[in-house]
Amino acid sequence: MSTPLMNSPAARTIGLYIALVVLIVAVMVYAGVPYTTRMLVEAAAYALIALGLNIQWGYGGLFNFGIMGFLMVGGASVVFVSYPLNMKFWNSVGPMLLGRAILAAIIGALIIVAARQAHRIGITGGRKLALTVIAWAIAYVLFRSQMDPAANFIEHNVDFIGGLGLPAVVGWAFGGLVAAGIAWVIGRICLGLRTDYLAIATIGISEILRALIKNMQWLDRGTLTVSPLPWPLPLPQDYQAKGVDTMSALIYARGGFLILVAAIVAVVMLLLIRAYGGPWGRMMRAIRDNYIAADSMGKDVTKRQLEIFVLGSVLMGIGGAVLVSFAQILDPNSYQPINHTFLIWVMIIVGGAGNNWGALFGAVFIYVVWLMSEPLAQFLLGGVNDMIGHFGWGAIPDIESRSLQMRVFVLGLVISLALRYAPRGLIPEVAQSTR
């Protein structure tokens, strides 16, 4: 950093990206090409998610700790859209029962909306509050009375509702859409809260989403998991059927998937960089840095923040859907706040909040570190094991499962060091004021 060359942000960015490529090549040499392509596909999906968080936190200063919830929503959506049709369900009374549950939900929503408009007929204050509470209770009972039998029937007679059998890419788009809808509701409820309250509230909501997706067996079989989900492109098995050997089949299939996801990331990056440099980006930064001033300049702060929250969540939903599609399985049990919320935060903090190149770099770099700290820990523990073996202290039991946990520690250490020594990230946001 002392050399003049490194003071130029562009040179620094290019240097870091070159280092990243070297790191990836090193992984390729160590772990082989198929593993590396898998890692890169996942890293690209995480890059989408990180860009989503970069919009929310970097552009808008909104604290979203509910990333896991949006990823799960995206995953459940892609299951619903891309999994083959379950004719057993469609030929049963299931759709009718489910339709009645949806109708009950709509009627319940109407009752609540009506109660909230009670002030128009002269009911105000405490009475209106009481009326609203009663309306919520009636709506809840009404919905449960229709939903419980429907869910029960589906789970016991036809397993689950299956999918729509549409292409996976449609499922990704649908995942983004559903995430947007949920983000809109959450944003309407929570965006008025202060940062730390917003953090806790979003964590709470993501836990509620997790509980729902885990327990709505009629929708996604819950902990029984749904698999295999179709890919948008030929699977390795398809290549093998054509006579390609196992290794090349893996590389072709995963490589194709990687190109598809990388293309999505590239398009998103392009749009984001355009938006960031344009008037919209300036407005967002103005709101982030001083929302009172922005408000007095006539910007609708609440509406803009909602916009940014929804936009970021769309990317998270898509990213979550891509991850599930690629893994071909939706396992609600595998979602953990550490792997799916904090990991993304580390990516943004280390990469550089507010800088799209930083977010992209952080996502790929941290994902490589995340995956590689396991074999590294295994190597280190193995060394320690040999050493204490000489002293006759006995071996360390189950090194494999322990070293898997090492990556959590490494991640914590990385974020602590980053906050201490590079608080603005490795590729910090470039101040635009001196143009």
Added chain:
Amino acid sequence: MDQLVFFINQVLISGAVLGSVYALGAIGITLIFGILRFAHFAHGDMMTMGAFIAFVLAGLLAAAGLSVPFLPTGFVVLPVALVITAAIALGIDKLFYAPLRKRGAKPVTLLIASIGVTMMIQGLIRLFFGVNTRSFFETEPKRIVRINTSWIGSGRDITFTQPELLMVILTIILVLVLHLFLSRTRLGKAMRAMSDNADLAQVSGINTALVVRVTWIIAGGLACCAGTMLALDVSLTPDLAFNIILPIFAAAIVGGLGQAYGAIAGGFLLGFAETLAVFDWSVLLRPLQPWLPFKVVSGLALVPTEYKLTVSFVILVIVLLARPTGIFKGAST
């Protein structure tokens, strides 16, 4: 009367136990928020760490062949574990939070730093102890208290375990001690002053650095108590308290962040709300069947058991919307 006893066992006792854990955790979170103005996310893992320290000490004691009659070893070693955890909490502050505070970092940065600490503690615990479930009661029995209720005409017993009883008693004692400390001692008053207005406290000659240290000692000690008692009640796993850190935060926020008494109220409120929400009311309604206009079916819980934890979050969101500062007025950043 069987039904009443069932209600006491299912709701009152488990609610009190859950409420005690939430309250002990929430006091620490709320004190740290009041003094240092950030949401300390690593608190749950400090609880787990305290429990593991107690576990190691109990193991050492058992290996030395020492045991105390009537009390679980894990409970006996609590004072020592508490001191160690408090010391580690001080060390964590010195290493990870103090440098950021000195730089004048925003509370949000400290919140993110506490997530880093969370991950480091979790990683280390799993590295050293693995991911298996452990129990404090491998070498000694877990005593169960039964109160015969035939005098009110019930065939069932009121049942709770010894750790549950100890947990509630310990919570009451700790809350009383904390109350006396905060209201009677000079240091406690200094803490409350700093919680109200840090700048004013400093210019009034209060040693704020000392107050910060005391805060970490109290928070660490309480975290150790809460974690160990929870591990004695259920079992010891590396994600023991990480799973309940959100209800604990909810308790602190519902009570008003920065308000020690609010945290206690919030903890018990959420504890009882969770057990009440999953309680199957048909048990209580069935004896009243002749007077009821509808047929009582089983499974009349407000929410299904698998959604028990979400009750806290729903309450949290409602409180945040209706009264963002908590039911007692909370401090602001």
